[in-house]
Amino acid sequence: MAEKRKFARKYCKYCEAKVEYVDYKDAKILRHSLSERYKIMPRRLTGNCKRHQEMVELAIKRARATAVIPYIIDTRKVVAVPFEQLQQ
Amino acid sequence: MRHYELLIVVKPTLTVEELQAKLNFLKEILEKNGAVIAAKQEMGTRKLAYQIDKFERGSYTVFYFTAPTAAIAEVERLIRITEEFIRFMTVKFENQKELRFWNKQVEKLTKKSEPAPVAVAAPVAESKETSEDEIVTTEA
Numbered sequence: 757m758a759e760k761r762k763f764a765r766k767y768c769k770y771c772e773a774k775v776e777y778v779d780y781k782d783a784k785i786l787r788h789s790l791s792e793r794y795k796i797m798p799r800r801l802t803g804n805c806k807r808h809q810e811m812v813e814l815a816i817k818r819a820r821a822t823a824v825i826p827y828i829i830d831t832r833k834v835v836a837v838p839f840e841q842l843q844q
Numbered sequence: 845m846r847h848y849e850l851l852i853v854v855k856p857t858l859t860v861e862e863l864q865a866k867l868n869f870l871k872e873i874l875e876k877n878g879a880v881i882a883a884k885q886e887m888g889t890r891k892l893a894y895q896i897d898k899f900e901r902g903s904y905t906v907f908y909f910t911a912p913t914a915a916i917a918e919v920e921r922l923i924r925i926t927e928e929f930i931r932f933m934t935v936k937f938e939n940q941k942e943l944r945f946w947n948k949q950v951e952k953l954t955k956k957s958e959p960a961p962v963a964v965a966a967p968v969a970e971s972k973e974t975s976e977d978e979i980v981t982t983e984a
Binding site for chain 2: 776777779780781818820821822823824825826827
């Protein structure tokens, strides 16, 4: 007998929402496929289907180029801001 | 003629008039190269995700238009020359699903910016009704 599934089955959220075209200007749609550090999440973790994953990848890359989404968030960036505030 | 979308990021240091002048300049370039602008979306000044030329903010504008393929290279060349434009992105819409999105966006924007075409259609019907009403009142 197969064991009971502990977690909910993964599914493509974009398919559920019936997204036809992923707009790169809308950061909210893309947020689901990005990690905390704004890396593109793999399909095995998000459960996106291949078709939507490819659309999202392209949109994320465009969004990065137009400064809608950061390329990376590193520790240097996080530390730099409060330090400047302290100096002033 | 193909369907395109052009996003442009302008320096945040410009005044409102200067910004409008720059956008009109871009509009003229597009039209001179045979583009037909369907809609314009001004997203306003927003924070950039990272610094570009030491700027923290930028004002975003999106143009939706149809243009011959040769126009894009020329328009992009002129954008690169102009210093006030710090970023741009041209996206081509080809297959049916993409075009449907393009049409949807244009529809949404034209509705917002100019309620005129809808308003024009409505008063015609209304004016007829009112004229009939007037006739009735005069008769009475």
